[in-house]
Amino acid sequence: MRKMIIDTDTGSDDAVALALGLLANHVEILGITTVSGNCDLEQATLNALMTVEKCGKDTPVYKGCSLPLLREKKIDAVAVHGDDGMGDLDLIHPTQVAQDEHGVDFIIEMVKEYPNEVEIAIIGPATNIALAIMKEPLIMKQVKHYYIMGTGGFALGNASTMAEFNVYADAESYVPLLRNDVPKTIIGFDVCIANAFVSEEIEILRHKNDLGKFLMDANETLLNYNIKRTGEAIIDLPDAVALAVALWTEDIVLNSKEVYASVAYKEPETYGLVMMHDRTDALAVIHDYPKNNATVIKEINGNLFKEKVMTLI
Numbered sequence: 001m002r003k004m005i006i007d008t009d010t011g012s013d014d015a016v017a018l019a020l021g022l023l024a025n026h027v028e029i030l031g032i033t034t035v036s037g038n039c040d041l042e043q044a045t046l047n048a049l050m051t052v053e054k055c056g057k058d059t060p061v062y063k064g065c066s067l068p069l070l071r072e073k074k075i076d077a078v079a080v081h082g083d084d085g086m087g088d089l090d091l092i093h094p095t096q097v098a099q100d101e102h103g104v105d106f107i108i109e110m111v112k113e114y115p116n117e118v119e120i121a122i123i124g125p126a127t128n129i130a131l132a133i134m135k136e137p138l139i140m141k142q143v144k145h146y147y148i149m150g151t152g153g154f155a156l157g158n159a160s161t162m163a164e165f166n167v168y169a170d171a172e173s174y175v176p177l178l179r180n181d182v183p184k185t186i187i188g189f190d191v192c193i194a195n196a197f198v199s200e201e202i203e204i205l206r207h208k209n210d211l212g213k214f215l216m217d218a219n220e221t222l223l224n225y226n227i228k229r230t231g232e233a234i235i236d237l238p239d240a241v242a243l244a245v246a247l248w249t250e251d252i253v254l255n256s257k258e259v260y261a262s263v264a265y266k267e268p269e270t271y272g273l274v275m276m277h278d279r280t281d282a283l284a285v286i287h288d289y290p291k292n293n294a295t296v297i298k299e300i301n302g303n304l305f306k307e308k309v310m311t312l313i
Helices: 012-022 042-056 103-113 127-135 171-179 187-191 200-206 208-220 220-230 238-247 303-313
Strands: 002-008 027-034 061-063 118-122 143-151 184-187 251-262 274-277 294-300
Touching: 002 012, 002 103, 002 238, 012 027, 012 042, 012 103, 012 208, 012 220, 012 238, 027 042, 027 103, 042 061, 042 208, 061 184, 061 220, 103 118, 103 127, 118 238, 127 143, 143 238, 171 251, 184 238, 184 251, 187 238, 187 294, 200 303, 208 220, 238 294, 238 303, 294 303
Parallel strands: 002 027, 002 118, 027 061, 118 143, 143 184, 184 294
Antiparallel strands: 251 274, 251 294
16 A cells, blocks of 8 residues: 655645545555645644544644744635634534654655655645755655645646745745655646536535535635635645645546756745746757756646545535
8 A cells, every 4th residue: 555644834725635645545644744735734733633633534744844944934725715714604613633753754754664665745935844854864865755736737836926925935845745756746836726526516515525624614704705815715635636646646547747856045026936937949058957856747637536535515
């Protein structure tokens, strides 16, 4: 059975992603590590614990980093996901508690115990992963695969003109992550936003069972945000899309591209931009880029993604 760690800044879309991982019967979730991002670390941890409980599991949750690597925390997503990251409907009352071990140490421990077996889904800022790589670089070379919900993909960002939220929250953390030799699949915001749930699908999920109601209620603030922003009653679930790619890559991915990815972190105007360097244009100036280091998803089977969500939940 596949072994996976989910690293998350648990907001409402992360909760749907966690549910997919926890309920999929072909993957063992070794643990969930939390990080500051959508909300602060304490809240992200409570949200993860509550989601685990709602899924009827006892998967351990470990607190990770509360701040970015080098900068003060300057961004969150409470306007999108609510002050509690889960719709501000008083849904979060977990009876379980987080483990005492730090999330970074847990990640290193699991990779050391299961060399070349552990896959890591990064659906928040990459702070925990970067610190693990810097603390134990040789051990972390034995991660089997990274699945990364981050970057704008082949489009612009959503946290700034250039940068997607997870990268913008801690762009420095992407430096050791992208330089690491472990295979990486990047699921950008462009692909994620293209596969949002519409009002009819939201209501089907809401009325399926207690878990479906919990997850859709948790996304109520996001739903209202999208209605105000676009006039459409939709819930986009970037982290669930990314987790679906991690779980069912061969089934769900329709188109992808190999690139050399690098991150901008020095200039304020481009902070958090992940550049997908492409050498296939015959008219382009030739650059001596290093070898390709990531697979970027360009298109998924959206109908199959939604079918997987509906079936598991």
